[in-house]
Amino acid sequence: MNQTTAHPAHLQHHFTDAHQQAESAKLGLWIFLLTEVLLFGGLFCFYAIYRSWNPDMFHNAHAFLNVWMGATNTVVLIVSSLTMALAIRSMQLGRRKHTIVFLSGTVFLACVFMVIKYFEYSHKIHLGQLPGKWYFFEGIAGTNPHIFFSAYFLMTGLHGFHVLGGIAVITWLIIKTSRGSFSPEYYTPIEMTGLYWHLVDLIWIFLFPLFYLIG
Amino acid sequence: MEHTIPEKHYLNEATGWKSWLMTLDHKRIGILYMIMVMFSFFLGGVFALLLRWELISPDKILMGPEMYNQAFSLHGIIMIFLFIIPSIPAILGNFVMPLMIGAKDVAFPRLNLASWYIYVIGFCFAVYALFTGGIDTGWTFYTPYSNETTTAVIPILTAAFVLGFSSIFTGLNFIVTIHKLRAPGMTWFQLPLFVWAIYATALIQVLATPVLGITLALLMLERVVGIGIFDPAMGGDPVLFQHFFWFYSHPAVYIMILPGxxxxxxxxxxxxxRRIFGYKFIAFSSLGIAFTGFLVWGHHMFVSGQSDLAAVIFSFLTFFVGIPSGIKILNWMATMYKGSISLDTPMLWALSFLILFSIGGFTGIVLGTLSIDVHLHDTYFVVSHFHYVMVGGTVMAIFGGLHYWWPKIWGRMYNETLARIAVVLIFVGFNVTFFVQFIMGTQGMPRRYYTYLPQFQGMHGFSSIGALIMGVGFLLIGIYLIHAIFKGKPAGPNPWRALTMEWETPSPPRAGNFEGAQRLTHGPYDYDKVVPENALKQYKTL
Amino acid sequence: MDTTRSLFLPPQGSTVASDVDALFGFIFWISLFFFVGVTAITVYFCIKYKRKSETGQTTPYVESLALEITWIVIPTILLMVIFVWGFQDFVRLHIVPANSMEIKVTGQKWFWSFNYDEGATGVGELVVPVGQPVKLLMSSKDVIHSFFVPAFRIKMDVLPNRYTITWFEATMTGEFEIYCTEFCGKGHSEMWGTVKVLPKDEFAKWLEAGSGPGEGESMKEYGARMFVKNACNTCHSLDGSKNVGPTFQGLFGRREVMSDGTTITVDENYIRESILSPMAKQVVGYDPVMPTYQGILKDVDIDGLIAYIKSLEN
Incomplete structure (x- = not known):
């Protein structure tokens, strides 16, 4: 780290200082998270509308989801949010090795989440509890139970894609960290990814009761 | 006073096609957008002329009903998603906004370039759809028709979906730029009003477009996988699609008009x-329109079978969109009072806007009224109202803006005589084309009709003549503007004696916009305090 | 006032039309007043304050909050008047009178059909009595359509998954156009129909009278009338050109290849079958879009159509 504070390597030419650059990145990411919330918001609306039209069917169908798998996944994601926060903390303190360990932990937990999701999905696919015209399961009372599974697969599926995206970005962070790209002065990408990861976690915390714990 | 082009500027600081395709300079990205967006405008215009040609007679002239349905769908989709939504923010917003706030670039130049590439990908999907079966759903993609038709719905939905991301990223970039990159000392109320408008637009782009994204994604899944949520045969609700669609697409019309x-x-x-009259009222009315725009989507659906209560609420809220627009028009007029008015070409475009947009606004009140909308919904009255707002409003503004900033962008001036002729051609042609459509609409002529009863033939023919006049006008503009790029007289840094910051740079500006940090010396509209000279940094403060 | 009305609006054929037109006129004149004002003032400013010096220096001015408030409050009041007025008429447009007669309307690609409680049916032509409220209970068999009668100032979307309702009371006899105003595909712009408003006694007679050819009308002529009335002409040409369906020119006795590869000769039974169960045997090269006329056409109507098709030689 031989650069002067006035012109560190990571400072782009059109910013006056590193503070302005970090602030811009942070605001940009918050707006991005807002668009994510709205993207899911559309699906939450869709869920709310069809649930209000078919409350009984939703209740009957939710019994076919595995609460224990869902609960395990909730815990897994919350812990991964913790490891992500610890990774940022370690970089602030300049402990690069710890950062790598915590980031790897986050990736590992995210993979655990996806594996559990895989077992849930394949079980449902096997039984025919599928969206729309693919649905062939019999034994759920109420009209159009396939709509419940449309919502389930759409929302958890979109969330799953976000987890996969997170895995890719955090893996990239691990490589960058081990190459020494970050320092206590500059760790914006880790911080930004942390915010993203917390949002992914938060969305799951909404999805879990909406699908698994319908009262 | 003779001017010269500066030796080094952003257009020649690097050469070769690679320096353009890999550029991170907001000005060059603005020009990349200009090429693509104006080409789309040309394409959409060709479809418009084909439509008007076909409508000269109720019988077949050029194409059958299936071709006609594709032509009007493509006209709408190209004009809306490829032209008018990106037009002002992506071309002029990109080029001018950072200059106006004294910034060296937008906050995220790489994202800015990525937005352009995403736009190009969307454009390619649209062209792909054009050659693989076309699209006949109209630009609104209403289910269940869009779910049944055999045309290339998936590619066109992909195109709109991808273009949405381009729009989101541009909006995100602009919000951060305006928040964080203003010149030191520049407060929010010292921003030029164009920046306020771009800011309000960016907010809508960021807040509304993700909903369009998910809606189009659901429609694609409906078609490909059959998830059953919009399909009445599977317990889905086709009207739900309309709600989702207009939740985006109504705010989207403010994405189209606010920057204008x-x-x-x-x-x-x-x-x-003249100092702008009611600066804060104009600035906040932009935010007011952006906010209210989110609450009125149901006025597209008064006869769709939604509940009467919903219709009443949506109608009530709709009238509140009219008020901020009215505020703007009256404040602009008050600005002209005791001004020193010079009728150069950009001002002629602005006056055209004032007149045509007023008509668009008044007819909007007619349509927002519940009982009358029942009669006028989905007739030519709506078509005409929409074109008065979008062409009479936004397109007038785009061309006003292009003529205004053309000398800044290229450093050279266009032929003023030809430019004035073009304004007159467009103004006359536009009114000939569309005014008569109000009458057809109130008489009951439905929109999206390939053929019609003989009583409408005279008016359709008249309308088509107007379209031809407009076509000639736009062709003329294209010719003299391109000519000006290469052969125009050097314009000098500030040909209009304006006070906003982009005129403090040479024309064309240098690659990094400003030398050193830009300082604010006066407000954007201090015409009562400062005499602007047509030269760099030569203001006399009174 | 009346000349502007007739320039802009079609004849007033229903009880609500004059109310709707009155509000339209109100907005029209107010808008015209403000529009002329805005344009005149703008033009006047452009002339009066034309730039006279090179620098174009202007004087400072005082912001006027009073002015801003004035031009916010006055339009708001006017807009609220318009809203309330439009709201009241809208309520009247939507509350069906209790003494209405009910007619079931079905929209499908690309024609309208009408079913009466008394058992009568009609395609493309809605026959109603004058001075009697009529409730239309509407649904669609395929995509969304929209039922629009300009002379009555009514319009309502017709949906595939639920009933929508509109009503009118015709105030004069005559024939008025019906349009489809929700884009529904190839035949959208020809999904026309007619409302035929009859005096009450004639309507009662019409409702009782069965179908079949009128006095002095041959079966062939009757079939020609049915061909248009039932919108067969939307998809079947008479001049040999290929449309949505095969042409009727020279159809009778023609040998046609079916979509399953077999070949048949078109005879009376094939025509009858194609009208009642169109999916049974289809000519190759055409989409399976022909709707069934089971329950819509009576035997005499089909007989008439067969007689008509027989007469259409090459």
Whole structure:
């Protein structure tokens, strides 16, 4: 780290200082998270509308989801949010090795989440509890139970894609960290990814009761 | 006073096609957008002329009903998603906004370039759809028709979906830029009103477009996988699609008009040489329109079978969109009072906007009224109202803005005589084309009709003549503007004696916009305090 | 006032039309007043304050909050008047009178059909009595359509998954156009129909009278009338050109290849079958879009159509 504070390597030419650059990145990411919330918001609306039209069917169908798998996944994601926060903390303190360990932990937990999701999905696919015209399961009372599974697969599926995206970005962070790209002065990408990861976690915390714990 | 082109500027600081395709300079990205967006405008215009040609007679002239349905769908989709939504923010917003706030670039230049590439990918999907079966759903993609038709719905939905991301990223970039990259000392109320308008637009782009994204994604899944949520045969609700669609697409019309209003604020102030009247009212009315725009989507659905209560609420809220627009028009007029008005070409575009947009606004009140909308919904009245707002409003503003900033962008001036002829051609042609459509609409002529009863033939023919006049006008503009790029007289840094910051740079500006940090010396509309000279940094403060 | 009305609006054929037109006129004149004002003032400013010096220096001015408030409050009041007025008429447009007669309307690609409680049916032509409220209970068999009668100032979307309702009371006899105003595909712009408003006694007679050819009308002529009335002409040409369906020119006795590869000769039974169960045997090269006329056409109507098709030689 031989650069002067006035012109560190990571400072782009059109910013006056590193503070302005970090602030811009942070605001940009918050707006991005807002668009994510709205993207899911559309699906939450869709869920709310069809649930209000078919409350009984939703209740009957939710019994076919595995609460224990869902609960395990909730815990897994919350812990991964913790490891992500610890990774940022370690970089602030300049402990690069710890950062790598915590980031790897986050990736590992995210993979655990996806594996559990895989077992849930394949079980449902096997039984025919599928969206729309693919649905062939019999034994759920109420009209159009396939709509419940449309919502389930759409929302958890979109969330799953976000987890996969997170895995890719955090893996990239691990490589960058081990190459020494970050320092206590500059760790914006880790911080930004942390915010993203917390949002992914938060969305799951909404999805879990909406699908698994319908009262 | 003779001017010269500076030796080094952003256009020649690097050469070769690679320096353009890999550029991170907001000005060059603005020009990349200009090429693509104006080409789309040309394409959409060709479809418009084909439609008007076919409608000269109720019988077949050029194409059958299936071709006609594809032509009007493509006209709408190209004009809306490829032309008018990106037009002002992506071309002029990109080029001018950072200059106006004294920034060296937008906050995220790489994201800015990525937005352009995403736009190009969307464009390619649209062209792909054009050659693989076309699209006949109209630009609104209403289910269940869009779910049944055999045309290339998936590629066109992909195109709109991808273009949405381009729009989101541009909006995100602009919000951060305006928040964080203003010149030191520049407060929010010292921003030019164009920047306020771009800011309000960016907010809508960021807040509404993700919902369109998910809606189009659901429609694609419906078609490909059959998830059953819009399909009545599977317990889905086709009207739900309309709600989702208009939740985006109504705010989207403010994405289209707000930046246009921003340009008009600049033009009126500059060419009246007058401090803008009611600055804060104009600035906040932009935010007011952006906010109210989210609450009125149901006025597209008064006869769709939604509940009467919903219709009443949506109608009530709709009238509140009219008020901020009215505020703007009256403040612009008050700005001209005791001004020093110069009728240069950009001002002629601004005056056209004022007149045509007023008509668009008044007819909007007619349509917002519940009982009358029942009669006028989905007739030519709606078609005409929409074109008065979008062409009479936004397109007038785009061309006003292009004529205004053309000398800044290229450093050279166009032929003023030809430019004035073009304004007159467009203004006359536009009114001939569309005014008669109000009458057809009230008489009951439905939109999206390939053929019609003989009683409408005279009016359709008249309308088609107007379209031809407009076509000639736009062709003329294309010719003299391109000519000006290469052969125009050097314009000098500030040909209009304007006070906003982009005129403090040479024309064309240098690669990094400003040398050193830009300082604010006066407000954007201090025409009563400062005499602007047509030269760099030569203001006399009174 | 009346000349502007007739320039802009079609004849007033229903009880609500004059109310709707009155509000339209109100907005029209107010808008015209403000529009002329805005344009005149703008033009006047452009002339009066034309730039006279090179620098174009202008004087400072005082912001006027009073002015801003004035031009916010006055339009708001006017807009609220318009809203309330439009709201009241809308309520009247939507509350069906209790003494209405009910007619079931079905929209499908690309024609309208009408079913009466008394058992009568009609395609493309809605026959109603004058001075009697009529409730239309509407649904669609395929995509969304929209039922629009300009002379009555009514319009309502017709949906595939639920009933929508509109009503009118015709105030004069005559024939008025019906349009489809929700884009529904190839035949959208020809999904026309007619409302035929009859005096009450004639309507009662019409409702009782069965179908079949009128006095002095041959079966062939009757079939020609049915061909248009039932919108067969939307998809079947008479001049040999290929449309949505095969042409009727020279159809009778023609040998046609079916979509399953077999070949048949078109005879009376094939025509009858194609009208009642169109999916049974289809000519190759055409989409399976022909709707069934089971329950819509009576035997005499089909007989008439067969007689008509027989007469259409090459």
């Amino acid at each position: 209003m921003g340009i008009i604020s600049e033009l009126i102030a500059t060419f009246s040489h």
